[in-house]
Amino acid sequence: MTRPALIGDIGGTNARFALVAPGAFEPYDIQTLPCADYPGVVEAVRDYLAKVEQNGTQAPEEACLAFACPIDGDLVRMTNNHWSFSRREAQASLGLTRLKVINDFTAQALGVPHLGPEDLVEVQPGEAREHSVQLVIGPGTGLGVAGIFPGRRAWIPLPTEGGHFTFAPTDEREQNLLRHFRNRYGRVSVERILCGQGLLDLYLAHCSLKGAPPRHATPAEVTEAASHGDAIARDTLLRFLKILGDISGDAALVMGARGGVYLCGGILPRLLDWLPQSRFVEAFTAKGRMSDYTRAIPVHVVTAPWSGLLGAAEALHNEEVE
Secondary structure (H helix, E strand, C coil): CCCCEEEEEECCCEEEEEEECCCCCCCEEEEEEEHHHCCCHHHHHHHHHHHHHCCCCCCCCEEEEEECCCCCCCEEECCCCCCEEEHHHHHHHCCCCEEEEEEHHHHHHHHHHHCCHHHEEEEECCCCCCCCCEEEEEECCCEEEEEEEECCCCEEEEECCHHHCECCCCCHHHHHHHHHHHHHHCCCEHHHCCCHHHHHHHHHHHHHHHCCCCCCCCHHHHHHHHHCCCHHHHHHHHHHHHHHHHHHHHHHHHHCCCCCEEECCCCHHHHCCCHHHCCHHHHHHCCHHHHHHHHCCCEEEECCCCHHHHHHHHHHCCCCCC
């Protein structure tokens, strides 16, 4: 029997591992491990494999792992957690004949072609153009931005670090928010606002601007309070989604994403009820002379929980992915 391959989607908070059969894309034996519980990726993979091998599974010889950080050269250093490792040493330590290491949003992007209609929620209708770039963007522990393009033989990923664009205010409220964030961080990237910690920081900034004492200490508390009528928490969520609309529209213009925009990550599926109430679509399309361009692009939220693993499975044998 041919051995399964190991696939993984490793973010700043959690590492998701699974196995995939040869030539298949559907992950199985999926487990989520907290990154903070392990000194590094090798230890986390060994723990995962020890658990699945108890079911009689043969140890994989090939793997594709996606990480929430830039991938360049042998050293991989995570942006939002303590993991750092050599790709060559990790491959040797795990006894793998082949190890592909890719960016996590490259995996998210490569997972999009394997999604079905049931995995998507429409935010803006539009006509996706064939043979055009598709944009994948989404807040989680950080803000991921990537794209894919349909090549002749396979999907071509377009990895970026677009989450580190400079934040550009579009109204007086955001000018005040920028001053608040600049006092704390100096340069303010969009990831400072559009991520889990950013949602909390945005709430604290609103409290400061309104002269109100903060009542919530986590992003989940802010979201929960907004749903129960807390005015500042509500303003925070709506502003978060409006800024995401601004950035998503800008990124769609930069990439020429006429193939569609897909909103991924762990936060957006929890805010589906808020999107219609927000100014996301208004901000996405408000691009001056290019408003007709962005207004024609279909936008969806990805609700599939394992799209990054689907992308890692795609990348495993995709010749366009090194």
